[in-house]
């Protein structure tokens with residue numbers, strides 16, 4: 001289990017995360033829902049050890065959390081002139097897994113001899129996910145895993161998340177698409193202005209969806225789109 005207690009994060013004067021408490025258990029998928037700028041990515045970066053923060057992140061497992069953490073950024077980045085195969089080898093070697101069968105791990109059938117920087121957006125996401133699987137991490141942080149992937153890959157990623165859960169891994173993910181959160185998550189946390197506003201279990205996710213819809217721009221949009229008969233083009 002991972003326990004996050006009283007986590008705070010600021011960029012200068014700007015407080016981005018305030019007093020975050022979360023329990024991430026093995027075999028469970030936790031979803032974080034929130035508007036643009038709510039702090040989801042910042043929370044993930046703190047959890048992945050990529051950002052400094054105040055508060056505590058405790059991991060009840062062997063070794064350091066950072067050595068068993070796989071972080072899928074919303075937009076994966078690849079060094080230039082690195083083939084897909086070399087990237088996966090690099091990821092495996094980073095965990096000391098030198099004998100990894102890269103071809104066998106190529107679950108998305110990616111063109112591994114091509115440069116990763118030339119892959120399409122969806123292919124880059126698939127390559128990054130493959131890298132995390134090859135590493136055999138314990139914690140999977142998936143920031144917008146479905147963004148930019150086609151329908152077939154969407155199904156595969158959903159299956160991967162389900163399999164990670166079965167394999168007793170700890171999974172935390174974000175998505176702006178409620179149906180994917182519904183399919184994949186056991187718990188959903190509503191992050192708003194850097195605070196967890198509400199946490200609900202499976203079957204009650206629509207409570208958060210409704211709350212987020214209520215924050216929409218409906219009235220202002222109505223005003224903006226209201227026809228002005230005196231206006232001329």
Ligand SMILES: Nc1ncnc2c1ncn2[C@@H]1O[C@H](COP(=O)(O)OP(=O)(O)OP(=O)(O)O)[C@@H](O)[C@H]1O
Nearest residue numbers: 011014016034035036037038039040041042043074
């Ligand atoms: N490196 C940084 N320096 C300063 N401010 C930052 C930095 N990174 C993020 N922020 C600010 O922190 C806040 C939260 O950003 P974050 O990227 O965590 O939001 P998010 O919920 O992931 O948004 P989105 O859904 O758009 O990806 C925003 O106001 C953003 O401008």
